Amino acid sequence: MPAMEGIGKVLIITGLTLTALGILMLFGSKLGLGRLPGDIFFKRGNFSFYFPLVSSILLSILLTVLLNIIKHR
Numbered sequence: 001m002p003a004m005e006g007i008g009k010v011l012i013i014t015g016l017t018l019t020a021l022g023i024l025m026l027f028g029s030k031l032g033l034g035r036l037p038g039d040i041f042f043k044r045g046n047f048s049f050y051f052p053l054v055s056s057i058l059l060s061i062l063l064t065v066l067l068n069i070i071k072h073r
Contacts, residue, residue, distance in 0.1 A: 024059075033059070 028034060038054030 024033075033055045034052050036052075036054040036058070040049070040051040040053055042049045
């Protein structure tokens with residue numbers, strides 16, 4: 001049953017990742033994520049468009065560093 005163990009590990013890692021992302025979303029706004037200079041926001045009439053460009057880049061860099069630290073242990 002080695003295949004079941006592999007699937008179990010993937011499910012646990014996926015669950016932990018989703019939990020971490022949920023916590024980040026809850027507390028991210030208090031840390032300034034989503035309102036950084038360089039995030040794109042347009043509002044015209046009843047239409048608004050928001051694209052968190054700099055926030056996405058910052059999160060990508062942080063996750064890359066974190067995953068590299070975990071991988072090289």
